[in-house]
Amino acid sequence: MKSTNPLRRWLSVVEILAVLAVLGAGTVARAQFGDLLRRTKEKTDKAQKIQKALSPMTVEEERDVGREVAAKLVAHFHLYKNDGLTRYVNLVGGTVAAQSERQDSGYHFAVLDSDTINAFSAPGGYIFITRGALHLCEDESELAGVLAHEVGHVAGKHVIHIVEHDKVLRAGMDEANARMPGSEYMKKMTQGILVKIIDQGLAPGDEFDADQRGMKYAHAAGYPADGLPRFLTRLDQATEQGGQSFWTRTHPPVKDRNQKMQQSISAQHWEDADRPKLANRFAIVAKTLKGKKS
Amino acid sequence: MKNAFRLIAWGVVGTVLVAAGLCIPCAQAQTQQPDQQQDQQKSDQNQKKKKKGGFFSGLKAVTGQSSEQQEVTATAGTKGVGEGAQIGNATPSSADRQAVSAMESYSIPPPDLKKFQEDGRLKPAK
Numbered sequence: 499m500k501s502t503n504p505l506r507r508w509l510s511v512v513e514i515l516a517v518l519a520v521l522g523a524g525t526v527a528r529a530q531f532g533d534l535l536r537r538t539k540e541k542t543d544k545a546q547k548i549q550k551a552l553s554p555m556t557v558e559e560e561r562d563v564g565r566e567v568a569a570k571l572v573a574h575f576h577l578y579k580n581d582g583l584t585r586y587v588n589l590v591g592g593t594v595a596a597q598s599e600r601q602d603s604g605y606h607f608a609v610l611d612s613d614t615i616n617a618f619s620a621p622g623g624y625i626f627i628t629r630g631a632l633h634l635c636e637d638e639s640e641l642a643g644v645l646a647h648e649v650g651h652v653a654g655k656h657v658i659h660i661v662e663h664d665k666v667l668r669a670g671m672d673e674a675n676a677r678m679p680g681s682e683y684m685k686k687m688t689q690g691i692l693v694k695i696i697d698q699g700l701a702p703g704d705e706f707d708a709d710q711r712g713m714k715y716a717h718a719a720g721y722p723a724d725g726l727p728r729f730l731t732r733l734d735q736a737t738e739q740g741g742q743s744f745w746t747r748t749h750p751p752v753k754d755r756n757q758k759m760q761q762s763i764s765a766q767h768w769e770d771a772d773r774p775k776l777a778n779r780f781a782i783v784a785k786t787l788k789g790k791k792s
Numbered sequence: 793m794k795n796a797f798r799l800i801a802w803g804v805v806g807t808v809l810v811a812a813g814l815c816i817p818c819a820q821a822q823t824q825q826p827d828q829q830q831d832q833q834k835s836d837q838n839q840k841k842k843k844k845g846g847f848f849s850g851l852k853a854v855t856g857q858s859s860e861q862q863e864v865t866a867t868a869g870t871k872g873v874g875e876g877a878q879i880g881n882a883t884p885s886s887a888d889r890q891a892v893s894a895m896e897s898y899s900i901p902p903p904d905l906k907k908f909q910e911d912g913r914l915k916p917a918k
Binding site: 565566568569570571572573574577584585588589592593596597604606607608624638679680685688689690691692693694695696697698718719720721744773774776779 | 874875876877878879880881882883884885888889891892895896898900904905908909911912913914915916917918
């Protein structure tokens with residue numbers, strides 16, 4: 499039966515209006531609440547990124563980056579396949595690295611098949627010396643000095659500090675697949691590192707620091723502390739005669755470095771000049787090196 | 793009288809619907825406005841950062857090229873690109889990666905290391 503009471507009709511209209519008003523308010527509230535959630539999530543993500551950017555790199559992150567840098571160095575130069583020499587470099591490198599105050603990353607040594615006179619260290623303890631640099635060494639204490647200098651860069655986290663300083667780069671490390679070998683992120687990261695260490699050079703302070711650390715490790719291992727200064731003097735002469743090395747191009751002048759190292763030797767009273775330089779056993783291994791001596 | 797009620801009722805319903813329809817875009821616009829401002833601020837900050845220069849700024853300074861351009865250059869020849877940039881452009885093969893893995897797992901047996909150190913009158917780990 500159709501209602502003819504105007505009051506009842508009016509009430510039903512009011513009810514409809516109330517329902518519509520609630521629905522309308524709900525829609526608005528939902529839109530605002532959803533937006534609030536989205537913004538909260540964005541803020542949380544941003545906070546996490548900032549936290550990541552400010553946190554130091556973990557050893558695993560450092561190793562992943564170093565592994566990629568090492569792979570590029572190997573791809574460019576190729577490893578020098580000489581089992582006896584690789585073993586010898588690992589024995590000398592392992593002896594000086596054992597004296598480093600940093601042991602969490604581990605140290606790995608290899609020889610690159612290049613006539614240029616260079617040595618490289620990548621984060622994570624990957625240390626390379628070229629055939630050319632080995633040719634330039636005259637004894638084991640000089641090789642120990644060069645390797646100890648590279649160990650010093652790893653122990654001092656010189657490259658890692660540069661990466662950590664770039665907050666945008668650092669924050670990107672947590673992106674999906676960023677740390678996968680060959681990822682776009684890794685390509686950019688390793689490109690930056692290689693340009694820094696080979697084309698631009700580290701800060702002079704980092705080089706001096708690696709010199710000091712290296713001398714300390716070599717001396718603590720039982721080698722004479724002046725192995726690196728003797729090698730650098732010969733490197734200077736070799737590059738003047740046309741030898742190729744990025745060390746003289748990107749590192750502080752040899753004269754300054756040697757002066758600082760000699761000052762340290764005097765200040766520390768390291769009277770170790772009578773220690774064996776181990777030229778004989780170095781010569782036996784060096785004989786197996788291909789290529790001309792610089 | 794009946795028609796007047798009906799007219800008023802539908803008028804009110806219509807007004808509520810229109811109001812609700814207007815409120816949603818308004819609410820969204822209110823929330824989007826700060827977002828747009830934030831986006832603008834972000835892009836300004838990014839531009840400032842680019843000008844200031846981060847870790848990668850040196851890459852461009854050395855090569856004077858974008859990374860995409862470098863890849864092309866590396867394929868065509870590396871004239872004018874630093875050696876570090878050239879090495880950075882290298883694409884390691886699986887053999888290269890295996891060589892690095894072998895480098896990592898290489899170890900000297902402790903007795904051999906001990907003998908090497910004793911022969912050279914060197915000191916073991918502290």
